Amino acid sequence: MKRIAIVGGGIAGLTAAYELAKLVQAGNPVEAILFESTHHLGGIVETVREGGFILECGPDAWVTEKPWARTLVEELGLAEEIIPSNDATRKTYVLIDGHLQAMPDGMRMMVPTDLAALDTSNLFSPEAKQSFHNEITRAGELKSSAPQQDESVATFVHRHFGDEVLEKIGAPLLSGVFGGDVTKLSVRAVMAPFVAMEREHGSLIAAARARAATNSKPAAIFTTLRSGLGTLIDHLIAAIPTNWIRLGDTVQYLSREDDCWLIGTGKEIERFDAVMMAAPVDVARALIEPIAPQAADLMSMEASSAVVVGFGFANATSLSLPLGFGFLVPPGSNNLLLAATFMDQKFADRVPPGGRILRAFFGGAAANRLMRCGNDEIAAIARLELARILGPLPEPQVTVVRRWPNSLPQYAVGHLERMAELDERVSSLKGLWLLGNGYRGVGLPDLIRDARAAAQSAAT
Ligand SMILES: Cc1c2[nH]c(c1CCC(=O)O)Cc1[nH]c(c(CCC(=O)O)c1C)Cc1[nH]c(c(CCC(=O)O)c1C)Cc1[nH]c(c(C)c1CCC(=O)O)C2
Numbered sequence: 001m002k003r004i005a006i007v008g009g010g011i012a013g014l015t016a017a018y019e020l021a022k023l024v025q026a027g028n029p030v031e032a033i034l035f036e037s038t039h040h041l042g043g044i045v046e047t048v049r050e051g052g053f054i055l056e057c058g059p060d061a062w063v064t065e066k067p068w069a070r071t072l073v074e075e076l077g078l079a080e081e082i083i084p085s086n087d088a089t090r091k092t093y094v095l096i097d098g099h100l101q102a103m104p105d106g107m108r109m110m111v112p113t114d115l116a117a118l119d120t121s122n123l124f125s126p127e128a129k130q131s132f133h134n135e136i137t138r139a140g141e142l143k144s145s146a147p148q149q150d151e152s153v154a155t156f157v158h159r160h161f162g163d164e165v166l167e168k169i170g171a172p173l174l175s176g177v178f179g180g181d182v183t184k185l186s187v188r189a190v191m192a193p194f195v196a197m198e199r200e201h202g203s204l205i206a207a208a209r210a211r212a213a214t215n216s217k218p219a220a221i222f223t224t225l226r227s228g229l230g231t232l233i234d235h236l237i238a239a240i241p242t243n244w245i246r247l248g249d250t251v252q253y254l255s256r257e258d259d260c261w262l263i264g265t266g267k268e269i270e271r272f273d274a275v276m277m278a279a280p281v282d283v284a285r286a287l288i289e290p291i292a293p294q295a296a297d298l299m300s301m302e303a304s305s306a307v308v309v310g311f312g313f314a315n316a317t318s319l320s321l322p323l324g325f326g327f328l329v330p331p332g333s334n335n336l337l338l339a340a341t342f343m344d345q346k347f348a349d350r351v352p353p354g355g356r357i358l359r360a361f362f363g364g365a366a367a368n369r370l371m372r373c374g375n376d377e378i379a380a381i382a383r384l385e386l387a388r389i390l391g392p393l394p395e396p397q398v399t400v401v402r403r404w405p406n407s408l409p410q411y412a413v414g415h416l417e418r419m420a421e422l423d424e425r426v427s428s429l430k431g432l433w434l435l436g437n438g439y440r441g442v443g444l445p446d447l448i449r450d451a452r453a454a455a456q457s458a459a460t
Contacts, residue, residue, distance in 0.1 A: 001030070001031055002030045002273045003030075003033070003273050003274075004020060004031070004032045005251075005261065005263050005272040005275045006020075006032055006034040006035065006275075006278060007035050007251050007275065007283075008034075008043070008279035008283075008435075009041040009043065009247075009278075010042065010043025011042070011043060011045055011232075011233075011444055011448065012278040012437075012451045013435065013451070014042070014240070015447070015451035016278060016433075016435060016451040016452075016455045016458075017034045017244060018236045018239050019456065020032045020458075021239055021240050021241060021244070023456070023459045024241075028459050030459045034245050035246050035250070035251050035263070036249065037249065037279075038247070039247050039248050040247070041233060041247070044057070044058030044059070044402075044404050045058050045232070045233055046058055047228030047230030048398075050312070051314065051398050052352030052355065053351055053352065053398050054227065054228045055228075055312060055343075055350075055357060055398065055400050056228060056229060056359070057400055057402040058402070059443075060222075060224060060346070061085060061222035061224040062222065062223055062444040063223075063443055064084070064219045064220055066445030066449075068445040068449035068452075069232075069444045069445040072232075073225065076232070078225060078231065078235060081227060082223060082224075082225065083223070083225070083226050083347060084222070084223055085221055085325070085346050086220075086345060086348065090220075091103070091325065092326065092327065093322060093324060093326070093328070094169060094330065095330065095333065095335065095389060096123070096168060101122055101123040102123065102324070103121075103123060104117040104118045104123065105117040106118075108208050110161065110165055110169045110170045112132055112205060112208075113208045113209050115133065124164065124165070128165055128168070131162045131165065132161060132165070132205065135160050135161060135204065138202070138203065139203035140202055142160065143201065146198050146199060150413050151186075151187055152184060152413050153170065153174055153183075153186075153191060154182040154183040156191065156195070156198075157182070160204055168330060170182055171332075172329065172330045172331070173328065174190070175328065175331055175339070175364075176338075176339050177190075177442075178408065179338070179408040180304055180408070180411075181331070184413065185411060186411050186412055186416065188415070189415035190411055226348075250265060251263055251279075251287060252264050253290070254291060256291055259430070259431075260273065261273070261274065261431060273431060274433070274458045275432050275433070276433045276451075276458060280406065280436065280438075281303065281409050281437075281439075282303065282406055284299065284436070285300060288432075291429070292425060292426075298418050298421055298422040299434075299438065301409050301411075301438065302409070302410045303407065304363055304410060305363070305364075305367040305368055305405045306338075306362065306367055307362040307363075307366075307367045307371060307402070307403050308360070308362075308401075309379055309399070309400070309402075310359045310360075310399070310400045311358045311379075311386075311396040311398070312351065312355060312357050312397050312398035313355060313358070313396050314352065314354065314355050315354045315355070316356040318394065319356050319393065319394060321358075322342075323345065325342060325345065327389070331364070335385060335389075336366040336370070336381065337360060337361070337385045337386070337389070338361045338363040338364070339360075340359060340360050340361065341358070341359040341361075342356075342358065343357035343359055344357050358390075358393075360382040360386055362382075370403075371403050371405060375401040379399045379401055383396075409442070419440065422439070433454040435447070435450055435451050435454055
């Protein structure tokens, strides 16, 4: 019997446990113990259902293009629950000088595929529009001068489109996906497809248009579950043997003895053949440090914190919002807010008749400061910030506040090389796997893909 420890009960740890449970059913002699330090499973994936509102406390969807979340959801019998985002009314706004300005239609991140839509947009100055047009004619130069090494997202975007595009959409889009600083984020780690487009075509616009021409009907950008992503967590838990799960059990230390792993929880020491480390990177790093200090060094990275506030407004027909999914706030403006989502416009069936949901995000330094305030205070600040931008808001019927400290690791320049070295060091330890959002991707699909692959190799 192979014994496998899983440290951490977020989406990565739960998916690993689920995959191992499936392998047991297929006749593999495996047993797993999942250690979760808190008393609840799912990590930052959590859905609150109250008064007819469906409020997400963490992620609200996955990126449709990445297939691994959908496959798992279908396998769990939840195919009927899958819904697309309402892309017929998709629009993302950017807050410029206190006003919400729509990003032009047909943008792929900061790359336009529809130059006519770009030209009629109010978001950019004539100079910025010209810089987009010029990017196509600069294809040859951009291709031959593409750097051999990694660089920051900021220098990459700047080389293609200049200052204004970087400030108005480059920085806000990246903070709405990676919560980070474009001058530090690695373009190869966080925008790999764009680096490949540059290598092949020089011009990103030419590459994106070539691709758009071959894609018949693009799928909706986001996918979610009708009853909320908490349903995915519930179904994973139901598929894992209950005696595998240890809630409120914090792993205090990890060590190796002969070919085994020892895990100490402060209550007892247990022996395992393999360890799947699915805790947040800083926790994982501290546990691994005594065994493999060089691996731990490679795991030292900054992580941004988030504070998420969801408001459910009943009978809120008076609250009129711009059409679309929400808005992003460029870093460096005078707002605490990082972004907001118009949840009932982004997805169907989130609210009772006449209801609306707004979700506010705080990140970076603002999140770290807010983290210390009480829930009521955080909610009041979120309401004030939203009202400043959207106009007066009614009294919410439901409010949820969540703090997610250091929840989003920052993939800094050189990340891919560091991860290749980390992989080498980790594989030399035999029987250790690192899972979660610190290494090979930050969204649900990437975490699910990695956890399943790791469980399969850990079990055999
Ligand atoms: C602030 C923030 C958000 N979402 C996120 C943050 C960062 C801070 C943090 O979580 O700690 C995190 C995020 N956002 C996205 C991912 C998944 C990435 C992946 O799977 O590759 C992740 C991990 C997709 C996304 N999130 C967003 C995009 C860009 C969508 C586009 O091109 O229009 C992607 C791919 C944009 C976004 N993101 C957000 C808003 C309000 C918006 C705009 C409106 C909306 O859609 O709700 C919220």
